[in-house]
Amino acid sequence: xxxxxxxxxxxxxxxxxxxxxxxxxxxxxxxxxxxxxxxxxxxxxxxxxxxxxxxxxxxxxxxxxxxxxxxxxxxxxxxxxxxxxxxxxxxxxxxxxxxxxxxxxxxxxxxxxxxxxxxxxxxxxxxxxxxxxxxxxxxxxxxxxxxxxxx
Amino acid sequence: xxxxxxxxxxxxxxxxxxxxxxxxxxxxxxxxxxxxxxxxxxxxxxxxxxxxxxxxxxxxxxxxxxxxxxxxxxxxxxxxxxxxxxxxxxxxxxxxxxxxxxxxxxxxxxxxxxxxxxxxxxxxxxxxxxxxxxxxxxxxxxxxxxxxxxxxxxxxxxxxxxxxxxxxxxxxxxxxxxxxxxxxxxxxxxxxxxxxxxxxxxxxxxxxxxxxxxxxxxxxxxxxxxxxxxxxxxxxxxxxxxxxxxxxxxxxxxxxxxxxxxxxxxxxxxxxxxxxxxxxxxxxxxxxxxxxxxxxxxxxxxxxxxxxxxxxxxxxxxxxxxxxxxxxxxxxxxxxxxxxxxxxxxxxxxxxxxxxxxxxxxxxxxxxxxxxxxxxxxxxxxxxxxxxxxxxxxxxxx
Numbered sequence: 001x002x003x004x005x006x007x008x009x010x011x012x013x014x015x016x017x018x019x020x021x022x023x024x025x026x027x028x029x030x031x032x033x034x035x036x037x038x039x040x041x042x043x044x045x046x047x048x049x050x051x052x053x054x055x056x057x058x059x060x061x062x063x064x065x066x067x068x069x070x071x072x073x074x075x076x077x078x079x080x081x082x083x084x085x086x087x088x089x090x091x092x093x094x095x096x097x098x099x100x101x102x103x104x105x106x107x108x109x110x111x112x113x114x115x116x117x118x119x120x121x122x123x124x125x126x127x128x129x130x131x132x133x134x135x136x137x138x139x140x141x142x143x144x145x146x147x148x149x150x151x
Numbered sequence: 152x153x154x155x156x157x158x159x160x161x162x163x164x165x166x167x168x169x170x171x172x173x174x175x176x177x178x179x180x181x182x183x184x185x186x187x188x189x190x191x192x193x194x195x196x197x198x199x200x201x202x203x204x205x206x207x208x209x210x211x212x213x214x215x216x217x218x219x220x221x222x223x224x225x226x227x228x229x230x231x232x233x234x235x236x237x238x239x240x241x242x243x244x245x246x247x248x249x250x251x252x253x254x255x256x257x258x259x260x261x262x263x264x265x266x267x268x269x270x271x272x273x274x275x276x277x278x279x280x281x282x283x284x285x286x287x288x289x290x291x292x293x294x295x296x297x298x299x300x301x302x303x304x305x306x307x308x309x310x311x312x313x314x315x316x317x318x319x320x321x322x323x324x325x326x327x328x329x330x331x332x333x334x335x336x337x338x339x340x341x342x343x344x345x346x347x348x349x350x351x352x353x354x355x356x357x358x359x360x361x362x363x364x365x366x367x368x369x370x371x372x373x374x375x376x377x378x379x380x381x382x383x384x385x386x387x388x389x390x391x392x393x394x395x396x397x398x399x400x401x402x403x404x405x406x407x408x409x410x411x412x413x414x415x416x417x418x419x420x421x422x423x424x425x426x427x428x429x430x431x432x433x434x435x436x437x438x439x440x441x442x443x444x445x446x447x448x449x450x451x452x453x454x455x456x457x458x459x460x461x462x463x464x465x466x467x468x469x470x471x472x473x474x475x476x477x478x479x480x481x482x483x484x485x486x487x488x489x490x491x492x493x494x495x496x497x498x499x500x501x502x503x504x505x506x507x508x509x510x511x512x513x514x515x516x517x518x519x520x521x522x523x524x525x526x527x528x529x530x531x532x533x534x535x536x537x538x539x540x541x542x543x544x545x546x547x548x549x
Contacts, residue, residue, distance in 0.1 A: 015301075016300070020298075021298075024291060024292060033295070054296075061407075080315070083311050085307055086359070087359055087362070103416045111420060
């Protein structure tokens with residue numbers, strides 16, 4: 001297990017600024033983002049062989065079927081891995097560090113993973129394998145993204 | 152049938168290496184031309200001999216059309232580029248060998264030119280930000296699933312792999328430090344290196360964390376410059392200025408579901424924590440009829456120090472998961488280790504020209520002219536960047 005180097009007055013994890021977040025959905029991904037605006041987490045599943053695929057895309061990578069059904073998720077997840085962004089790579093995020101980009105595995109999906117920020121946690125408290133729960137972040141009027149906090 | 156030992160590297164050349172932006176007012180195409188001329192001179196060849204270009208990641212500083220008209224290449228008979236980015240570095244020389252073996256061309260130049268005066272690879276996935284900001288990401292439906300979380304640069308993404316390697320295998324930051332420190336030791340003996348001061352463990356642990364667990368010294372340098380490599384038929388190579396360095400094997404590609412790798416993070420669990428090189432390594436050894444035990448010096452693409460450790464595992468120098476302890480035991484040190492790694496200092500401490508310096512160093516090792524010469528080096532392994540597919544590798548022999 002890593003020993004994180006954290007300041008004595010360790011801050012809570014922050015979030016990247018809303019003004020940097022813009023989406024460019026296509027015909028395959030728009031359903032995910034439309035559902036997110038309604039605070040529903042959906043993952044496409046192949047109607048032929050049942051394989052989940054993510055991000056949403058044109059073909060099942062197992063049987064090449066195109067049709068999918070969108071399966072609503074519980075919002076539970078497990079932390080697969082993460083990093084703590086301590087250094088702002090851009091001036092635009094200088095007030096937003098530290099923030100935590102995480103890879104979150106969704107249960108019962110064959111291992112689908114979302115990339116999302118962790119919230120309500122200090123960096124030194126984060127542990128791979130920890131149970132997480134979904135918290136929607138309403139970024140703009142028309143953009144909502146998933147984040148996760150310790151369950 | 153394969154391209155084994157059908158072609159040879161006969162010339163290598165480079166511009167000076169610069170810190171990011173300092174090559175201005177030279178243009179990228181100008182630097183590419185200078186590097187090619189240097190490599191041709193090294194080989195005892197001229198532009199009139201060149202009939203092919205085998206590339207990766209847009210390394211010409213322009214398109215082949217502009218480069219050929221500017222440099223006056225008499226006839227282009229082969230021009231192709233591996234898809235992807237720095238993963239194709241070593242593979243571009245394999246592509247040259249394939250062109251030669253197929254008969255489509257006889258003397259092929261591989262080239263990488265880099266100038267980061269405007270955009271920086273370190274923020275290559277950053278969103279556009281405020282109007283006028285110079286970041287390099289163009290939006291895409293796939294990036295929508297990564298960039299809102301603030302994953303803006305390759306270093307942050309590879310940090311996610313490194314973190315899980317630590318979790319699964321007990322790898323420590325001290326192990327990453329050993330990669331950085333050993334390569335710095337190699338770099339400071341070379342005039343060409345941008346980093347000339349030794350790196351201590353204290354320096355390492357006092358450095359700012361950028362993307363935990365990675366600190367400043369786990370990141371490669373940000374540079375400008377160009378490096379060119381000339382490959383020709385083995386027959387022709389016998390009569391040139393330098394002893395031929397044979398292309399004994401090369402492979403590129405990877406598991407399809409490795410895919411976009413660090414920008415999608417949905418690679419299968421069995422090889423999520425890897426360099427993506429495992430199938431490429433297997434094909435390399437199969438083509439060569441060799442194993443890692445035959446390698447005298449390894450030039451492993453080092454954009455981030457943990458990926459050197461994962462490549463040592465994926466090429467079989469140590470078992471999967473043991474890479475951290477393998478380097479901590481001194482195995483990659485020049486002069487004393489069981490497999491000297493990045494004797495030129497690598498991307499971390501000599502210069503970052505997207506991996507082409509590794510090919511140059513391998514060639515110099517096999518000629519016996521390297522600054523940090525491995526005694527009697529006969530077999531050199533070169534790898535391209537752990538990245539989205541393709542990754543690639545190259546086995547050169549004396």
